[in-house]
Amino acid sequence: MKSTPYNLVMSALYKGKKGERPPAVNVTSIVCHDLMDAAGVSFPQAHLDADAMAELALAGHEIVGFDTVMPEYSVNQEAAALGCEVDWGSRDRMPDSRMFPYADFSDVVVPENILEKPSMRVVLDALAKLRRHVGGKVAIVGKVMGPWTLSYHMAGTQNLLLQVGLGEKDKIVKMLRQLMPVTIAFAKAQFQAGADIVVIADHATGNLVGAYHYQQYLLPIHQEITAEIEGPLILHVCGNCLDRLELFADAGFDGYNFEWQVDSRIAVQKVGHRICLVGNVNNPQTLFQGTPEDVRRQVRYAVAAGVDMIAPECAMPLATPMANLKALVAATHEGY
Amino acid sequence: MADILEDIKLAIVNGKHKEIEGLVQTAITGQVDCNRIINDALIEGMDVIGKKFAGGEIFVPEMLVSALTMQKGLAVIKPLLKAGNSQSRGTVLMGTVKGDLHDIGKKLVVMMLEGAGFQVVDLGVDMSAEKFVDKVAEVKPDVLGLSSLLTTTMPEMQKVISLMQERGLRDRVKIMIGGAPVDARFAQKIGADGYGKDAFEAVQLARKFISSN
Numbered sequence: 001m002k003s004t005p006y007n008l009v010m011s012a013l014y015k016g017k018k019g020e021r022p023p024a025v026n027v028t029s030i031v032c033h034d035l036m037d038a039a040g041v042s043f044p045q046a047h048l049d050a051d052a053m054a055e056l057a058l059a060g061h062e063i064v065g066f067d068t069v070m071p072e073y074s075v076n077q078e079a080a081a082l083g084c085e086v087d088w089g090s091r092d093r094m095p096d097s098r099m100f101p102y103a104d105f106s107d108v109v110v111p112e113n114i115l116e117k118p119s120m121r122v123v124l125d126a127l128a129k130l131r132r133h134v135g136g137k138v139a140i141v142g143k144v145m146g147p148w149t150l151s152y153h154m155a156g157t158q159n160l161l162l163q164v165g166l167g168e169k170d171k172i173v174k175m176l177r178q179l180m181p182v183t184i185a186f187a188k189a190q191f192q193a194g195a196d197i198v199v200i201a202d203h204a205t206g207n208l209v210g211a212y213h214y215q216q217y218l219l220p221i222h223q224e225i226t227a228e229i230e231g232p233l234i235l236h237v238c239g240n241c242l243d244r245l246e247l248f249a250d251a252g253f254d255g256y257n258f259e260w261q262v263d264s265r266i267a268v269q270k271v272g273h274r275i276c277l278v279g280n281v282n283n284p285q286t287l288f289q290g291t292p293e294d295v296r297r298q299v300r301y302a303v304a305a306g307v308d309m310i311a312p313e314c315a316m317p318l319a320t321p322m323a324n325l326k327a328l329v330a331a332t333h334e335g336y
Numbered sequence: 337m338a339d340i341l342e343d344i345k346l347a348i349v350n351g352k353h354k355e356i357e358g359l360v361q362t363a364i365t366g367q368v369d370c371n372r373i374i375n376d377a378l379i380e381g382m383d384v385i386g387k388k389f390a391g392g393e394i395f396v397p398e399m400l401v402s403a404l405t406m407q408k409g410l411a412v413i414k415p416l417l418k419a420g421n422s423q424s425r426g427t428v429l430m431g432t433v434k435g436d437l438h439d440i441g442k443k444l445v446v447m448m449l450e451g452a453g454f455q456v457v458d459l460g461v462d463m464s465a466e467k468f469v470d471k472v473a474e475v476k477p478d479v480l481g482l483s484s485l486l487t488t489t490m491p492e493m494q495k496v497i498s499l500m501q502e503r504g505l506r507d508r509v510k511i512m513i514g515g516a517p518v519d520a521r522f523a524q525k526i527g528a529d530g531y532g533k534d535a536f537e538a539v540q541l542a543r544k545f546i547s548s549n
Contacts, residue, residue, distance in 0.1 A: 210392075
């Protein structure tokens with residue numbers, strides 16, 4: 001097998017042939033100020049303009065050296081299309097939404113033309129541009145929000161979690177099921193537009209909810225989603241999710257992007273034979289505040305543990321030094 | 337009397353938000369001292385919850401329901417507390433730093449601190465260093481709690497502490513920090529007095545600060 005970025009990523013996803021080295025991937029945003037300056041593209045433009053979005057994604061491969069390009073940097077594309085007022089932030093601040101249109105858990109109205117909404121269209125157009133640039137050479141990664149995350153945006157995080165605590169299962173499941181089609185439709189559209197892999201980010205975060213919550217509310221939904229979408233899917237859930245790794249494998253995902261809080265060796269031991277493991281270099285202490293040697297050490301630990309694809313654990317802090325991102329890539333080039 | 341206090345404590349632990357008002361009223365009718373209801377039942381219940389959360393037995397949904405139960409119980413008692421009768425453990429000023437809109441962790445800390453008998457002034461989110469320091473001068477809290485969920489906003493915590501030093505206020509208040517990207521090493525680096533990894537630790541820290549004053 002030729003050790004091209006595309007081959008390395010797709011083979012690792014299905015635990016196939018190993019090439020000369022493990023792939024270095026970004027399944028969450030790796031955009032930082034250094035990368036914006038190097039690419040000549042900044043926020044908020046890159047959230048809203050397809051050319052800017054694609055340009056910045058390409059820079060992740062051409063300048064930093066990742067084996068993937070991933071054009072979505074925020075978690076708000078669907079929320080904006082569903083009626084949230086999104087503040088698209090600035091060079092120093094990620095987008096955020098303070099308005100929760102379904103805080104009362106009334107029926108969610110999903111526009112029929114949701115894929116044509118500007119915040120959705122921009123991602124699809126960017127993926128198509130990336131396909132033309134690097135299709136078949138570099139793995140193109142799309143990203144969608146899962147129904148749990150979308151419920152946070154629709155109802156408010158604290159509100160949703162309070163309803164979980166109050167045992168309002170019918171209310172919550174209704175909202176999840178009304179939002180599930182958005183996740184499925186956007187993921188399918190991203191594959192059609194040119195994505196090779198789609199990340200589903202669904203923040204049933206390890207430090208917010210328990211494995212029992214995931215099992216009760218979200219596992220059945222995820223199983224339906226993975227059954228419905230034909231293309232390869234990587235799940236991203238933040239936090240210490242050691243207690244639910246097997247459930248993620250049960251959900252039918254092809255890969256799981258995990259955090260440094262979960263020891264790579266234990267993760268591989270538990271589910272390495274069932275699911276592609278993607279991760280797990282620490283963001284705040286290592287990539288943001290650490291040295292290139294700190295980064296290298298964590299990469300080599302993960303490689304030795306048997307992690308399939310090396311990646312940051314989560315979306316990159318904007319002030320991360322690009323030298324540390326390059327160190328991550330360089331450490332994978334040392335091979336197995 | 338011990339039985340009703342135990343019932344109230346268990347109601348907090350089990351999130352019985354529909355029963356708590358009746359239970360507290362029963363205790364009041366039974367001539368139980370209000371401060372005993374607060375300290376020996378409501379606060380003790382929240383302490384149990386805090387330990388369970390820190391131990392990973394329960395998560396944020398259960399914490400929120402217990403906190404709601406606590407607030408409902410307190411609401412029955414508060415009108416009966418005259419000024420001077422309520423034994424506040426101390427005053428804590430809390431806020432999320434500038435550029436950061438996340439507040440669920442901070443709100444949990446606020447709830448736990450109130451549950452533990454502290455008077456808490458919650459400044460909200462996206463608070464500049466100047467606003468924090470102005471409020472410290474105005475409110476004169478015992479403890480200042482700074483929250484940050486984003487690595488990009490961590491440096492704001494340093495700004496708050498530096499400005500406190502400039503204005504000669506640093507020695508008048510203990511500063512604790514919390515949030516996903518920070519840790520004890522960062523707290524030491526910026527000159528904070530402590531770091532709490534979760535709401536339970538934050539309460540323990542606040543208690544320690546007050547008792548050392």
